[in-house]
Amino acid sequence: MNEEIENNSEATTEPTAEAAPPKKKPSPIGRVLFLVLTALCFAYLYSRLDGAAGREGLSLVEYMTQVFATVDWIPWLALMVCYSLFYFAIDTLVVTKALNWFVADIKYKDIMPIRASAYIISIFNEQIGKGAMAYYLNKRDKIPGWEVGSVMLFVMFCEIYYLLVWATIGFVVSGDSLPDVFGLVPYIAAVASVLLVLWIAYFRGAILPNNNFREKVVFHAFRQAKPWHYGAFFLLRSPALLAAIVVYTIALNLFGVEASLMTLLPFLPVIFFAAAVPTPMRAAAITFWVILFPENEGQMAAFGFVQHNFFILFNAAIGLVFWRKAQRDLFGK
Numbered sequence: 001m002n003e004e005i006e007n008n009s010e011a012t013t014e015p016t017a018e019a020a021p022p023k024k025k026p027s028p029i030g031r032v033l034f035l036v037l038t039a040l041c042f043a044y045l046y047s048r049l050d051g052a053a054g055r056e057g058l059s060l061v062e063y064m065t066q067v068f069a070t071v072d073w074i075p076w077l078a079l080m081v082c083y084s085l086f087y088f089a090i091d092t093l094v095v096t097k098a099l100n101w102f103v104a105d106i107k108y109k110d111i112m113p114i115r116a117s118a119y120i121i122s123i124f125n126e127q128i129g130k131g132a133m134a135y136y137l138n139k140r141d142k143i144p145g146w147e148v149g150s151v152m153l154f155v156m157f158c159e160i161y162y163l164l165v166w167a168t169i170g171f172v173v174s175g176d177s178l179p180d181v182f183g184l185v186p187y188i189a190a191v192a193s194v195l196l197v198l199w200i201a202y203f204r205g206a207i208l209p210n211n212n213f214r215e216k217v218v219f220h221a222f223r224q225a226k227p228w229h230y231g232a233f234f235l236l237r238s239p240a241l242l243a244a245i246v247v248y249t250i251a252l253n254l255f256g257v258e259a260s261l262m263t264l265l266p267f268l269p270v271i272f273f274a275a276a277v278p279t280p281m282r283a284a285a286i287t288f289w290v291i292l293f294p295e296n297e298g299q300m301a302a303f304g305f306v307q308h309n310f311f312i313l314f315n316a317a318i319g320l321v322f323w324r325k326a327q328r329d330l331f332g333k
């Protein structure tokens with residue numbers, strides 16, 4: 001690991017300050033697509049839930065009230081609190097290691113306050129939360145913001161592949177019992193594997209050695225990264241997903257839905273992809289739960305809504321615990 005840290009000496013050839021690119025007005029196309037996706041998710045959920053309520057001879061409000069009343073809330077709450085704390089520990093470890101690999105030797109305990117505090121901002125926008133981390137480390141440790149931004153980009157890139165690997169493992173284990181659309185998973189994984197090999201080869205200079213695009217400051221971490229870094233990220237992050245599979249399986253049963261570990265192994269990585277889509281109240285993820293468990297519309301809508309939103313809000317509560325420490329680090333107060 002020290003070798004990778006020492007390799008950062010090549011950064012002397014790069015800018016020591018973050019360039020301020022001209023601001024561009026955000027394209028309205030993205031906002032329109034976001035609104036359309038959100039409307040489609042809510043329309044689908046309403047139609048499925050209203051239909052389920054009608055079949056029970058109940059109004060939608062009565063139906064959902066009945067669903068929530070059957071949940072065993074105290075064991076669920078204890079389960080989710082433990083899982084959220086475990087996730088925070090793993091998430092902080094991953095960020096700390098990535099920063100150690102590519103930027104500076106920062107201790108785990110020194111990353112905890114800003115990683116936790118960033119969860120507060122992430123309620124509204126995950127990317128702004130990552131930007132807050134860059135600002136914090138720049139102010140406290142004098143690390144250029146573009147270096148931290150590059151590490152965050154590396155983390156996001158690896159997140160995609162880590163979820164894809166587990167989705168593929170889930171397909172191999174449970175392929176015969178999955179919906180037909182999951183048949184695309186091995187093809188997506190094959191194409192993604194080729195792209196990853198080309199990606200690593202390009203940033204290591206093995207292909208197109210005279211191309212300067214890789215020299216952009218935002219790709220600092222990718223230039224430093226060796227193949228083992230990608231594998232190490234997968235190993236470090238995987239305990240969080242494996243714990244999630246156990247936790248979500250138990251939680252589903254507390255909501256009155258029969259589920260097994262093998263059922264959730266291929267489903268959960270896909271749902272986590274959907275949870276990353278910035279829809280209000282994680283509507284995209286809730287929609288996926290209802291699609292994947294069509295015989296339990298009410299329970300799955302309630303489960304998806306409570307599960308994902310509790311996780312986000314409790315993580316923000318963890319951030320509040322560290323907020324004063326982060327403020328003191330930044331402003332000395």
